[in-house]
Amino acid sequence: MKAQFASKNDFNPDNWEFAGGIQHQNVSEDFQEYGEFIFEEMEAMFLQEQAANRSFKFFKIQEAKDLADPEGRYSLRGTCDHCGHAFNYGAVFKNKLDGKHLVLGNMCALNNCGLTGQQYTDKKMREIKKAAETKLANHLELERQRAANGGLTDAEVKQQKEEAEQIFTISHGRFPFGKHAGEAFEEAPRTYIDWIIKTEREKPTAVLTELVKALKPIFPEAFIDFPLPNGQCLKCEAGEKIEFEAFVSDKFSFEGHFGSTDVTKFILETGEILVHKGTRSFSCEVGEKVKIKATVKEFSEYNEIKQTMIIRPKRLA
């Protein structure tokens, strides 16, 4: 038998780093008890340790044997590379200089390096087993559900039922969820319709897609792709008379000190935004393309987007 060290003193811990623990006891029992989940969790733990910048790994026995010196005691007989004693808990060390590995029994690791893998290994093993146990229980529970529900889990059955109910509600012209749940589509504010369309574009679900389809004939203007604002004012002077073609991009009114004010917003193909505020509503529909004659009043900014304010708009087409 080839001795790894002439004496215990030959093992200079400065040259070796602790790479992980190894447990001989119970590993095959654990595998029988938790199946592949035990290895899955060992792997997950290893990744966690790596993420935390620790090199601890829970070595599988064969893995440690493959790493260790093929002529060493661990590789040949599964005993401590240092003293040849059998052990249940061990520590795997990696040589910082040549990258070779040694597997020491726990007591040797403690005596030679002041380091015991056992406590850490025990703690980690408990965590691993607990996680594997939870996974196994979840797995068995899902299997049971699938067997009972013709291949679907309870959650999937519930989701299908919910979806069917929601689509039924949509087919009756009402919102199936959210702050306007149960209300008729027509009663919802445009901002809410816009939000639904945006959400469906970004994260479509079967129900949302169905909802958007149902909203389209009711709010056709919400589906128009307006030009993007270019952030610029119209290049002209205040007081100048202008003629322009633009989309009506928004229309609303608000109550102020002097009564009701109607606001109409236009956007040009080139992206400039024009705004009219008045006491009388300007006759047009959102989404319409209009031709207008107006006077430039002033230039302003709203929500960090520049806009050109107009007065006395007159529709030409």
Ligand SMILES: [Zn+2]
């Ligand atoms: Zn030993």
